[in-house]
Amino acid sequence: MRAADAFTIKNKEITSIDLMESASMAFVKAFAEEVPDHETSIAVLCGKGNNGGDGLAVARLLKDKGYTNVFVYLIAFSSKVTEDYTANLKRLEDLWFPLVTVSKAEDLPELKEELIIDAVLGSGLNTELDGEYKLLAQRVNALNRRVIAIDVPTGFPAEGELRKDSVYLKADLVICFERPKINFFFPESAQAMKHFRVVSIGLDEDFIQKTSSSYQLAEALDIRGLVKPRESFTHKGTYGHALIIAGQQKTMGAALLAARACLHAGAGLTTVSVPESGLTAINTALPEVMYLDRADLQPDTLEKFKAIAIGPGLGTGKETADILKTIFQLKVPLVIDADALNVLGNSPDLLEQLPSGSLLTPHMKEFDHLFGAHQSWWDRLETARKKARELQSVIILKNQYTFIIDQTGDVTINPTGNPGMAQGGMGDVLTGLCASFRAQGYSAKEAAVIACYLHGKAGDELAETEISVAASELAGKVSGTLKGLIK
Ligand SMILES: NC(=O)C1=CN([C@@H]2O[C@H](COP(=O)(O)OP(=O)(O)OC[C@H]3O[C@@H](n4cnc5c(N)ncnc54)[C@H](OP(=O)(O)O)[C@@H]3O)[C@@H](O)[C@H]2O)[C@@H](O)CC1
Numbered sequence: 001m002r003a004a005d006a007f008t009i010k011n012k013e014i015t016s017i018d019l020m021e022s023a024s025m026a027f028v029k030a031f032a033e034e035v036p037d038h039e040t041s042i043a044v045l046c047g048k049g050n051n052g053g054d055g056l057a058v059a060r061l062l063k064d065k066g067y068t069n070v071f072v073y074l075i076a077f078s079s080k081v082t083e084d085y086t087a088n089l090k091r092l093e094d095l096w097f098p099l100v101t102v103s104k105a106e107d108l109p110e111l112k113e114e115l116i117i118d119a120v121l122g123s124g125l126n127t128e129l130d131g132e133y134k135l136l137a138q139r140v141n142a143l144n145r146r147v148i149a150i151d152v153p154t155g156f157p158a159e160g161e162l163r164k165d166s167v168y169l170k171a172d173l174v175i176c177f178e179r180p181k182i183n184f185f186f187p188e189s190a191q192a193m194k195h196f197r198v199v200s201i202g203l204d205e206d207f208i209q210k211t212s213s214s215y216q217l218a219e220a221l222d223i224r225g226l227v228k229p230r231e232s233f234t235h236k237g238t239y240g241h242a243l244i245i246a247g248q249q250k251t252m253g254a255a256l257l258a259a260r261a262c263l264h265a266g267a268g269l270t271t272v273s274v275p276e277s278g279l280t281a282i283n284t285a286l287p288e289v290m291y292l293d294r295a296d297l298q299p300d301t302l303e304k305f306k307a308i309a310i311g312p313g314l315g316t317g318k319e320t321a322d323i324l325k326t327i328f329q330l331k332v333p334l335v336i337d338a339d340a341l342n343v344l345g346n347s348p349d350l351l352e353q354l355p356s357g358s359l360l361t362p363h364m365k366e367f368d369h370l371f372g373a374h375q376s377w378w379d380r381l382e383t384a385r386k387k388a389r390e391l392q393s394v395i396i397l398k399n400q401y402t403f404i405i406d407q408t409g410d411v412t413i414n415p416t417g418n419p420g421m422a423q424g425g426m427g428d429v430l431t432g433l434c435a436s437f438r439a440q441g442y443s444a445k446e447a448a449v450i451a452c453y454l455h456g457k458a459g460d461e462l463a464e465t466e467i468s469v470a471a472s473e474l475a476g477k478v479s480g481t482l483k484g485l486i487k
């Protein structure tokens with residue numbers, strides 16, 4: 001983002017102070033939507049860097065917009081100032097704007113304002129907060145006021161490990177510039193912020209798009225670009241035959257959910273391999289789906305499938321390990337989930353035989369069982385990037401924001417989905433979707449991106465009218481959601 005900043009200043013003939021003005025205007029526009037009442041009393045806490053400069057400009061622009069109770073506190077813990085901060089301070093002084101200087105955290109007056117704008121430190125943070133900044137953050141946090149941060153909460157690193165014992169100036173909302181920071185997507189960010197929204201500040205979009213970054217955010221447009229329309233004269237053979245190896249006596253539902261999702265996501269044919277006791281359930285619940293006896297999981301039978309998913313509800317016994325050994329010998333694209341992942345976690349030798357181009361779909365616990373315990377999500381993601389390269393496979397690391405890591409270690413972040421989806425069976429549905437798109441001929445990465453986006457999007461649509469979303473319902477919805485996405 002700093003490179004885009006510099007490029008825009010150079011190539012769009014825009015000065016850095018103008019860019020700060022543009023950023024502050026974008027902040028104020030979003031702020032006005034969040035806080036429409038112009039009588040709201042607002043304290044703007046400004047550090048001495050460019051984040052503080054934004055705060056000064058925001059205070060002035062809020063006044064211009066009709067906010068009548070805006071007060072500025074200059075957090076003067078450092079002797080260094082930036083040029084644009086100084087210019088914006090002068091603009092405020094010229095307006096006779098009342099300014100309170102705070103040289104030590106203990107000098108911060110008992111703030112009476114209902115709302116605090118945090119412009120103390122932004123993305124220039126180079127280490128975790130300590131000293132006066134830490135005391136200030138703790139004092140402000142203790143006030144329990146509504147806080148809206150400019151760009152990032154003070155003390156929150158845009159990237160790198162988020163330590164559990166770090167102190168942040170906690171924000172209810174962060175209005176950030178141009179692109180979200182990678183650390184916003186980790187569960188640990190909840191210690192520092194509740195929500196974020198992104199505003200455009202006019203940086204050169206072409207430059208941002210062309211600048212290579214290891215992180216991409218999946219968007220509806222990407223899905224539209226990836227999904228191929230169903231052409232005339234095609235038939236069930238065109239859309240691939242997927243096999244799902246899943247389920248035991250007491251976890252047959254996992255197999256049904258995965259198969260249901262596979263079917264509704266458009267695979268030409270879906271077959272499940274479950275214990276024979278599940279046959280009636282399959283025939284009753286999913287008449288389109290075919291059955292393959294476990295005893296028939298032999299190389300010559302399996303070669304005909306266009307994709308095989310294995311794991312949901314399968315159990316971690318010897319049978320699972322034996323099936324894995326068999327399917328690892330094939331040239332069929334694989335999707336590995338749940339118990340199959342746990343078996344690989346128990347046997348590193350088997351993991352080494354994983355065919356390249358496979359798709360692994362672990363949640364946090366399965367991931368740590370496979371690759372070792374992690375203290376932070378940053379570290380976990382770094383391991384995922386390393387392992388995806390080593391295994392030449394795609395890893396879907398599931399969470400509220402799911403990370404899709406490709407064979408080069410690049411990360412696509414999936415923004416769809418919601419807490420209504422926090423219910424058993426949701427992962428089984430995702431596995432069925434992955435199998436379906438792999439069978440339809442999409443690459444492991446394409447299948448992962450389409451499946452994750454679609455999964456969350458269908459969940460979001462259901463959550464518009466429901467508190468919680470059942471996995472079977474979501475599986476039945478994906479076809480309609482996909483149609484809406486590619487229209
Ligand atoms: N393209 C964009 O995104 C745009 C971004 N813009 C805005 O600029 C912001 C970034 O501004 P920035 O680079 O001046 O850094 P900022 O966060 O104000 O802090 C710098 C000061 O903090 C200090 N410091 C650092 N860590 C510390 C610590 N742990 N504890 C104590 N001090 C610490 C550091 O001191 P130093 O360590 O260097 O001595 C330095 O003095 C960005 O968030 C956004 O709001 C827009 O205006 C325009 C377009």
Ligand SMILES: Nc1ncnc2c1ncn2[C@@H]1O[C@H](COP(=O)(O)OP(=O)(O)O)[C@@H](O)[C@H]1O
Nearest residue numbers: 398399400417418419421422424425426427428
């Ligand atoms: N709060 C949430 N927001 C978005 N997605 C969620 C949320 N909770 C769960 N999910 C999604 O649901 C799925 C859960 O997977 P998993 O834990 O393997 O479920 P199960 O084992 O019950 O099938 C993941 O794809 C995850 O991204």
